[in-house]
Amino acid sequence: MAMAGGEAEYMLASSGEDSSALDGEPEHGEGSSKRNQMRGSPLDTLHVAVQRASIGPVYTVSDAIETIGIGTTQYLLMIAVSLSALSQGMDVTFLTILPSQAGCDFNLTPWHRALLTTMYFVGCTAGAFLFGWIGDRFGRKLGVMAAISIAAYTSILMLFVYSYAWLVVLRFVAGVGLGGFSLRNAWIFEVLPNAYRVRAACIVLFFWTTGTSIEAPLFMIPSVNWKNAMAISFSPLFVSIIIMIFVPESPRLLLELGYEQDACDALERYAVWNRGSLPPGQLVKEEEKAFLMGDDTVRLPKPKESKTSHGFMELFRTRELMITTTLLCFIWFALFFSDFGFYLLTSELFQISHLNSSSGRTADFYCTPLTNGDLISIMLANVASFPGLMIFFIMMDFMGRRRAIALNSFLSAAFVGTLMIPNLGRAALTAILSALRSTMTAAFKVLLVYTPEVFPTRLRSRGNGLALAVGQVGTILTPLAAQVLIRESIPGGESVYLFFTGMAGLVALFLPIETAGRRLQD
Numbered sequence: 001m002a003m004a005g006g007e008a009e010y011m012l013a014s015s016g017e018d019s020s021a022l023d024g025e026p027e028h029g030e031g032s033s034k035r036n037q038m039r040g041s042p043l044d045t046l047h048v049a050v051q052r053a054s055i056g057p058v059y060t061v062s063d064a065i066e067t068i069g070i071g072t073t074q075y076l077l078m079i080a081v082s083l084s085a086l087s088q089g090m091d092v093t094f095l096t097i098l099p100s101q102a103g104c105d106f107n108l109t110p111w112h113r114a115l116l117t118t119m120y121f122v123g124c125t126a127g128a129f130l131f132g133w134i135g136d137r138f139g140r141k142l143g144v145m146a147a148i149s150i151a152a153y154t155s156i157l158m159l160f161v162y163s164y165a166w167l168v169v170l171r172f173v174a175g176v177g178l179g180g181f182s183l184r185n186a187w188i189f190e191v192l193p194n195a196y197r198v199r200a201a202c203i204v205l206f207f208w209t210t211g212t213s214i215e216a217p218l219f220m221i222p223s224v225n226w227k228n229a230m231a232i233s234f235s236p237l238f239v240s241i242i243i244m245i246f247v248p249e250s251p252r253l254l255l256e257l258g259y260e261q262d263a264c265d266a267l268e269r270y271a272v273w274n275r276g277s278l279p280p281g282q283l284v285k286e287e288e289k290a291f292l293m294g295d296d297t298v299r300l301p302k303p304k305e306s307k308t309s310h311g312f313m314e315l316f317r318t319r320e321l322m323i324t325t326t327l328l329c330f331i332w333f334a335l336f337f338s339d340f341g342f343y344l345l346t347s348e349l350f351q352i353s354h355l356n357s358s359s360g361r362t363a364d365f366y367c368t369p370l371t372n373g374d375l376i377s378i379m380l381a382n383v384a385s386f387p388g389l390m391i392f393f394i395m396m397d398f399m400g401r402r403r404a405i406a407l408n409s410f411l412s413a414a415f416v417g418t419l420m421i422p423n424l425g426r427a428a429l430t431a432i433l434s435a436l437r438s439t440m441t442a443a444f445k446v447l448l449v450y451t452p453e454v455f456p457t458r459l460r461s462r463g464n465g466l467a468l469a470v471g472q473v474g475t476i477l478t479p480l481a482a483q484v485l486i487r488e489s490i491p492g493g494e495s496v497y498l499f500f501t502g503m504a505g506l507v508a509l510f511l512p513i514e515t516a517g518r519r520l521q522d
Contacts (some may be wrong), residue, residue, distance in 0.1 A: 057281030058289050061252040064267045064278050066193050071274025073247060074192055078200060080243040081184045082207040083236040084148055088181055089211025090233035091174070092340070093382060094226075095120065096347045097219060098171075099483070100370050101226040106164040110487050114479035116168055117344065121479075123172040125472035127179020132465025134180075139257075140187040140461070141249045147180025148237050148244075155234030159227050174230075182468050186452045186460050190252040191270070201449045209385040209441065212343075216379040220372050255285060256457050312462050315455075323512050324454060325463065329470040331405065331447060331511075334504035337474030338412065338497050339444045344482035345493075346381050346433055350374040352487070353426070377430045384434030385441040395442065400516045401450040402508050408443035409505030412436055416498045420491050443504070453515035474500075 059067075099113035108116070127147065135143035154174040161167050185204075192200055215233060218224050224232070248270065254263035264283050271278050315325040347370060370378070395404035415436040424432070455463035486493035 057279075058284045059279040059281050060284060060286050060289050061190075061255055061263065061267070062194075062286065064251070064283070065191060065270075067279050068267070068271050068274050068276035070193055070196055071270075071276065073270045073273045074188075074196075074200075076243055077188055077191065077247045078203060080240040080247065081188050082204055083240040083243075084144075084181060084184060085204045085208040086211040087151070087234050087236045087240075088178060089208040089213075090215040091178065091211075091230070092343055093212045093215035093378070094230055094233055095340075096343045096378070097216065097370060097375075098226055100347060100351060101219065102164075102167060104369055106167070108164070110484050112164065114483040116164075116171060117479040117483065118476050119168050120171040120175040121340075121472050121475035123175025123177075124179035125175075125469050125476065127176040128182075128465050128469040128472055130176065131180030131183055132461055132469075135183050135186075135461040135465075139249050140183055140190075140253055141244065141247070143180055143183045144187060145241055145244050147177050147183065148241050149177070150174075151177030151181075152234050152237040152241065155231045155237075158230045161227060179468070179472065182448070182464055183461065185448060186464060187250055189452050190250045190457070190460075197453075198449070201445070205441075205445045205448075206386075209382070212382040212385060213379055216375045216382070219370070220375055252457050255283065312466055315459060315463055315466060320512055321459075325466065327507050327511050328451060328454070328463075328467050330507050331504050332451075332467040332471035333474040334500040334507075335409070335440075335444050335447055335474075336471035337478045338501050338504070339440050340475045341478035341482045341497055342433070342436055342440060344479060345486065345497075346378050347374070348482060348486050349429060349433075349490075350377060350426075352490070353429075373426075377426065377433075380430055381433040381437050384437045387438045391438065391442040395446070400514050401446055401453070402511045402514055404446045405443050405450065405508040406505040408439045408446070409501050409508060411439040412443060413498055413501040413505065415439065416494055416501060419494050420498075440501075450515055454511075454513050 095117065099108060099116060102108060102116075103113060106112070127150075131143045131147050134146065151174055154170055154177060157170055158174075161170060185201075188200055188204070189197055211233075215229070218229050218232060219226075248266040249262070251263040251266040251270070254260075254266055260283065267278055267283070270276075314321075316322040350370060351374075391408065395407070399407065415432055418432050419429075419436075451467050452460055452464055481493045481496045485496070
């Protein structure tokens with residue numbers, strides 16, 4: 001979940017930020033003579049003109065990243081992030097198979113299974129907030145590495161599970177760690193040139209989808225049970241942690257937190273490792289550069305404000321931010337509820353088909369293991385996410401982020417409607433679930449790219465953290481529909497997902513900001 005990172009404490013006046021400008025009052029403190037904006041009298045105007053003429057050449061983090069280009073530093077980070085995505089994808093499929101496999105060991109009822117899944121997502125929600133805060137205060141690197149370490153350590157403890165209660169506790173802790181994984185998206189986006197962001201997202205999503213596809217075949221190996229399957233799934237995390245040790249912190253974050261020298265040092269490391277060079281001049285923030293270049297619509301905040309504001313309420317301080325945050329939170333809720341619900345539905349529908357052919361009722365509540373045929377069908381449904389990645393890659397810039405989310409959500413709703421056709425055979429069910437996975441993957445992954453792009457750096461981790469936390473509320477509730485309600489009424493459970501996928505597409509059309517082709521905001 002949750003990405004984190006420090007945030008800048010100023011915004012453009014044209015974006016509606018309610019930060020304080022200098023109303024003719026000079027600021028005090030280091031660098032204030034070059035950063036004060038004074039308007040009003042002719043003398044003030046002359047003073048501003050002198051400042052602009054005397055500052056010399058300047059550049060921003062975005063300028064530096066574009067000049068340095070992509071190289072060793074970003075490649076190392078991409079490898080680490082991709083390995084973590086591989087493990088996360090494997091865990092998603094593990095989540096859907098675990099209730100049926102552990103159900104035979106602990107005699108789990110549908111409510112026990114739902115509680116196991118729900119507690120995992122409660123942990124993800126807690127992790128979203130926890131690592132969002134850590135990232136704001138201490139950096140993206142620390143937040144990501146801490147989250148990965150928790151998840152990796154939990155996978156080892158899973159080998160020693162001896163009771164249902166212990167299993168629930170460990171899955172909760174694993175969820176806390178995995179809740180911080182989305183922080184990696186902000187980190188990688190902030191150190192990549194603009195032209196490589198979509199490609200990087202596709203690579204990460206490829207590894208995530210690969211993970212979802214290769215997990216089910218693990219359970220077909222006789223010597224692999226659900227305990228060591230999780231350890232295998234999380235083993236790439238140990239390599240990811242080692243690689244991240246050598247990657248510098250996001251220079252964009254360091255600058256926004258006020259560590260200007262550290263930001264310069266990080267950029268120097270990027271330049272050396274990538275065999276590039278920094279632009280000439282002094283490193284400044286985007287708003288400072290715009291002001292010094294003569295943009296009188298920019299208002300610079302007071303330094304004391306820049307250091308103290310870390311609340312989530314800043315996401316609602318302006319009308320545009322409030323609308324964007326509110327709509328995004330609903331879309332995250334709806335797509336998280338639906339996307340993870342479809343993963344759970346895949347295994348549940350196959351189990352229900354076995355129960356309907358069974359003469360007894362005992363299996364309904366305790367042990368209904370998935371057959372190899374079921375595992376192959378789950379694998380095929382997850383493999384269908386790869387066409388979704390192609391759709392995602394084509395639509396991201398061609399249609400724009402908002403319309404891509406809307407179209408794929410509407411298509412997902414249509415496929416859910418076809419699931420409600422009675423007496424579907426295994427082949428038809430697998431085909432529909434595969435098509436559904438493809439369109440949901442496209443919608444969900446575009447959303448993952450859009451969210452860190454739409455928020456400025458100073459709000460990016462909080463925006464991601466809040467959206468992911470709200471989305472996790474959807475995942476907390478989805479087991480009630482996918483694992484409990486579906487056992488009572490298949491059309492009733494599926495109609496819930498039909499409603500939320502359709503509403504997600506409708507709401508996406510009203511998002512006020514399109515980010516395709518736009519530079520990240522500082």
